[in-house]
Amino acid sequence: MPEATLTKPMKIEKPRSQWRDVWIQFRKHKGAMVGMTVLTLLVLFVVIGPMVWHPPQMTTTQMLLSKNKPPSWTFPLGTDHLGRDFLTRLMMGGRVSIAVGFVAMMISLFVGTTIGTLAGFFPRLDGPLMRLTDLFLALPLLPLLLVLMMLFRDTLARAFGVEMGTFLLIVMAIGVTSWMQSARVVRGEVLALKEREFVLAARSIGTPSRRLILRHVLPNVISPVMVAATLNIADAIITESVLSFLGLGFPPDFPTWGRLLFDGLPYLQQFPERALWPGALMSLAVLSVN
């Protein structure tokens, strides 16, 4: 009976959310799935790893005796020049490096997107904000970071403890000095989007600027922002290792991939795997995020 089916009130179906559609698309993309698997494995490795793998407890004498050991059943990746288990250090270092990368990326993304959107959307703010961006771009990054470290390290260390304080400082410093690229990208996108008719249509409906930005502008700048973000993660991890190398990052006994890499450098001739492992993991992390 065709009439019966026509007159039957249709079940009101709730519209799907955008994120579910994104997820479905993501599932179909092979490269994305591979990257995600690798990243998940890495995160599991550094988060769960130290809980599962317990290196043998040793006294100082034992440690000194067992330094620079090749891989064995007791030390799967060997030991370093102070007799510490390399696998454990790799896992603990990964925690810090990945955390620094993500948090710094979040901060720079947040600052960059906010400033870029405001500059693009409100012509009055455009001039001042973009000059501010130029100012930050013109600052030499490394000396600035060094000065920041010198000035604030002790204060923060007192307030949050040495490790947490340094972590906060590094993350903030990297975040605050790397948002300029994304701000510029976002501003350009917003300027173009603002003139599109659907933004005009939303304005004719009477949507206030705040919701206009959140609903119409931001969802459409997400893809370039994501590209900038993934590049930022890599940058943040590398910058952190540079700082560690200069002795101004985390304390020397606190492992990060960057620190491990530079610790391994003097022994490159005898034990190339010590520089190779953290380097490989670093590249893998950056690659899988991209």
Place this chain on the structure above:
Amino acid sequence: MYDGKPRKGQEPQPLVEVRGLKMYFPITSGLFRRKVGDVKAVDGLTFDILEGETLGLVGESGCGKSTAGRAILRLYDPTEGEVVIGGKDVAHAEGDALRRLRPAMQMVFQDPQASLNPRMTVADIIGEPLLEHTKMTSDERTARIYELMDAVGLNRVFANRYPHAFSGGQRQRIGIARALALNPKFIVCDEPIAALDVSIQAQVVNLLEELQDRLGLTYLFISHDLSMVRHIADRVAVMYLGRIVELADRDALFEQPLHPYTEALLSAIPEADPDEANRRTRILLKGDVPSPAHPPKGCNFCTRCPKVMDVCRNVKPDLFEVRPRHFVACHLYPPS
């Protein structure tokens, strides 16, 4: 509630009154962005749109049609002039007061591709005005969205799709549904059919007419397609370089155009009958439209007018009613 078009004999009230509307865009140059002049996109429009009627606004590209439509809806801040819609001043309302006026006036855009947010589903797009202006629960809103989709002839199954999955005509239907969501009285149709195939154009125009009959809508129909305007409009205003040169009932205008520009414009409509086409003479205008930044001193059309007189070069003609309900701005027809 609306009760359709006003009956004949009953005097319809003007819904939209536009008085001396001017929209200038500043030209700046140099290091300090000093203002050196204005682009006079819309230069003193005055007209009424009666309740339930369709006013066609025609003119060539760049004559300020779309700018006029947008300025009337306060998508731009007009430089000068008054716009009153349904007894409320639109041109000078600010902030929240303006926001409350928005539901009564809506717009259908030219490019259905660009006027729909590619990241929103059809349901979100049509539901946005409801979200902004009503306190409906999500179920009520969904019901209203489906009602609107039925009204414009869209299948309910499409509610969760994104605009890229639709054809041009369907996208325009989505745009119309969005414009209808808040029960507006007045809709500006900014060349709603210019970007569509000819076969789809008819569908969309018929849909607009049907909705007008059912909901008692008032349209400002902006177009450069004269035959389409002849089909849908009750009255027609012809614009040239930011000014109205002629405003009359549709039949009067198409039968007996008074202004030389209107004559030239109408002679460009293709004629289906070859004998008729041979008998007609096309009036070909020479030269280009002057820049709206430097319009001529006298009549805007004096540089290209085949019937130009001395007075045309010096004095701007005003719009006068030379016959009942037939307004012309031309020195050939002195105000009587």
